Amino acid sequence: MSGENQVKHVAVVGGGLVGSLNACFFAKRKYKVDLYEMRDDIRTMEIVKGRSINLALSCRGREALKHVGLEDEVLKTAIPMRARMIHDLDGTCHPIPYGKSDQFINSVDRRLLNEVLLTAAEKNPQVTCHFNHKLLKCDFNTGELTFLTKEGKEVKNKVDLIVGNDGAFSAIRRQMMKDTLLDYNQEYIPHGYMELTIPATPSNDFAMGVNYLHIWPRNEFMMIALPNLDKSYTLTLFMPFENFNQIKTEDDVMDFFRRMFPDSIPLIGEKFLKEIYQSSKALPMVSIKCSPYHVKDKVVIMGDAAHAMVPFYGQGMNCGFEDCIVLNDMLDKHSDDLELALKAYTEHRNPDAKAIVDLAMYNYVEMRKSVNSKMFLLRKKIDNMLHWIFPNSWVPLYTMVSFSRERYHLCIAKRQQQDKVLSSFIQVGVVSLMVGGFLLVRRLNQTTDIVTNLQGRIQSLLDRLHL
Numbered sequence: 001m002s003g004e005n006q007v008k009h010v011a012v013v014g015g016g017l018v019g020s021l022n023a024c025f026f027a028k029r030k031y032k033v034d035l036y037e038m039r040d041d042i043r044t045m046e047i048v049k050g051r052s053i054n055l056a057l058s059c060r061g062r063e064a065l066k067h068v069g070l071e072d073e074v075l076k077t078a079i080p081m082r083a084r085m086i087h088d089l090d091g092t093c094h095p096i097p098y099g100k101s102d103q104f105i106n107s108v109d110r111r112l113l114n115e116v117l118l119t120a121a122e123k124n125p126q127v128t129c130h131f132n133h134k135l136l137k138c139d140f141n142t143g144e145l146t147f148l149t150k151e152g153k154e155v156k157n158k159v160d161l162i163v164g165n166d167g168a169f170s171a172i173r174r175q176m177m178k179d180t181l182l183d184y185n186q187e188y189i190p191h192g193y194m195e196l197t198i199p200a201t202p203s204n205d206f207a208m209g210v211n212y213l214h215i216w217p218r219n220e221f222m223m224i225a226l227p228n229l230d231k232s233y234t235l236t237l238f239m240p241f242e243n244f245n246q247i248k249t250e251d252d253v254m255d256f257f258r259r260m261f262p263d264s265i266p267l268i269g270e271k272f273l274k275e276i277y278q279s280s281k282a283l284p285m286v287s288i289k290c291s292p293y294h295v296k297d298k299v300v301i302m303g304d305a306a307h308a309m310v311p312f313y314g315q316g317m318n319c320g321f322e323d324c325i326v327l328n329d330m331l332d333k334h335s336d337d338l339e340l341a342l343k344a345y346t347e348h349r350n351p352d353a354k355a356i357v358d359l360a361m362y363n364y365v366e367m368r369k370s371v372n373s374k375m376f377l378l379r380k381k382i383d384n385m386l387h388w389i390f391p392n393s394w395v396p397l398y399t400m401v402s403f404s405r406e407r408y409h410l411c412i413a414k415r416q417q418q419d420k421v422l423s424s425f426i427q428v429g430v431v432s433l434m435v436g437g438f439l440l441v442r443r444l445n446q447t448t449d450i451v452t453n454l455q456g457r458i459q460s461l462l463d464r465l466h467l
């Protein structure tokens with residue numbers, strides 16, 4: 001514990017993506033940092049199970065990495081995805097650019113990213129990493145934490161600030177639910193996800209176009225592929241658990257993929273597809289919103305611990321990384337007065353985090369309800385065309401979310417404003433067409449009257465001339 005002007009002591013609980021980055025942020029503020037992770041040091045582990053192999057890193061996450069001088073290092077091992085590649089049922093592929101040449105998302109290896117962040121945190125003399133330390137409980141008044149080690153020992157520590165970066169099933173958030181007035185909402189969706197792999201070709205090349213986010217939109221079923229450095233792709237299949245459960249045999253797997261994703265079969269390889277599908281398990285996806293994120297001047301939760309979201313916008317990590325920027329800004333603004341900074345953090349971040357959690361769920365519903373490849377293409381082409389015609393007044397929602405640091409809740413507000421303008425524009429257009437049509441018909445009628453009148457006059461002239 002420290003006095004007013006002494007070095008503040010923070011415990012970051014959770015050495016995943018957000019916790020390891022947060023440790024770098026606090027180290028940059030010259031805090032004493034204890035980073036606690038319940039798993040073993042992933043840098044020493046053979047494989048790290050149960051995590052998406054790669055992720056899409058976009059603007060918000062890059063800005064956070066830049067703040068601690070890690071953006072270039074991470075981008076060195078990232079693969080830019082400059083467009084979506086939409087796969088039709090007949091195997092035809094359609095690229096749709098994300099925008100201008102500097103607007104692309106990045107496929108990054110989750111484990112590599114976590115390792116870079118842990119190594120960067122550990123390099124700071126004021127940071128100590130404690131692996132195999134599982135948080136059991138913490139005291140929100142005294143700042144005391146109790147951990148269980150691999151050897152079954154209980155270890156305690158007392159700090160000025162407890163930061164909960166312990167993920168969607170956070171122990172710290174669970175305790176906040178017990179000990180404080182935490183509003184909490186959680187929703188599991190009926191879909192699960194399973195990761196498969198498209199290996200590199202025998203000539204050790206990518207089996208598909210490399211700088212793309214490959215998407216197979218099939219309404220209820222969706223599949224995506226992000227490229228890896230070893231020239232493989234990580235495929236993520238999103239499907240209702242009830243469908244996963246109906247696919248029991250190798251023949252079931254092949255029938256399903258022949259019906260839904262025929263072009264992917266030669267890429268994955270029939271033998272590999274059968275093996276990996278049978279050995280993999282579909283995992284759940286949960287959406288979590290809560291408020292507030294803090295307790296007095298003692299505790300704050302960030303990342304998935306505060307706002308887990310379904311992965312249909314590719315923003316969970318980007319949002320958690322941006323959390324680190326926002327808290328850092330609030331500590332700057334309030335000169336490290338923890339009580340003021342934490343309160344300001346919740347007030348600023350809560351509406352934005354809830355907005356992106358809702359947006360991700362909206363995408364899930366939207367894509368599942370009405371988006372096959374034709375519809376996906378159409379919507380994106382309309383988006384890009386309107387943006388080309390009205391570059392400053394029509395910005396696609398995906399562009400605002402992925403290629404700007406516009407506050408998430410303002411992205412929605414701006415989109416709603418755009419929709420209003422567009423729908424009134426369409427209404428005006430429709431009305432103009434109707435009025436135009438009416439005037440045209442009236443003009444035609446008038447012309448018809450004139451012609452009829454003329455015909456009458458000519459006929460009477462002819463009569464007089466007895467012709």
Ligand SMILES: Cc1cc2nc3c(=O)[nH]c(=O)nc-3n(C[C@H](O)[C@H](O)[C@H](O)COP(=O)(O)OP(=O)(O)OC[C@H]3O[C@@H](n4cnc5c(N)ncnc54)[C@H](O)[C@@H]3O)c2cc1C
Nearest residue numbers: 014016017018038056135166167303304314315316317318
């Ligand atoms: C299929 C899928 C695809 C995704 N794709 C993307 C994407 O493309 N782009 C994107 O931005 N996001 C994506 N995400 C979301 C992203 O994975 C998460 O938002 C991100 O990992 C959250 O990081 P975190 O550090 O908050 O939590 P986590 O990554 O879950 O880390 C929490 C850490 O805390 C540790 N821990 C837990 N409990 C304790 C305890 N009691 N004591 C000590 N340590 C503890 C855990 O071991 C873990 O290391 C995806 C998620 C999924 C599931």
Ligand SMILES: Cc1cnn(-c2ccc(OCc3ccccc3)c(C(=O)O)c2)c1-c1ccc(Cl)c(F)c1
Nearest residue numbers: 056084215222224311312313314366371376379398
């Ligand atoms: C990992 C990652 C990074 N970004 N995105 C993403 C998300 C949504 C998108 O469009 C929404 C939309 C398209 C068509 C109609 C409505 C909404 C786009 C896009 O515009 O390319 C890209 C994903 C992703 C994650 C899961 C699935 Cl299932 C998926 F398809 C993509």
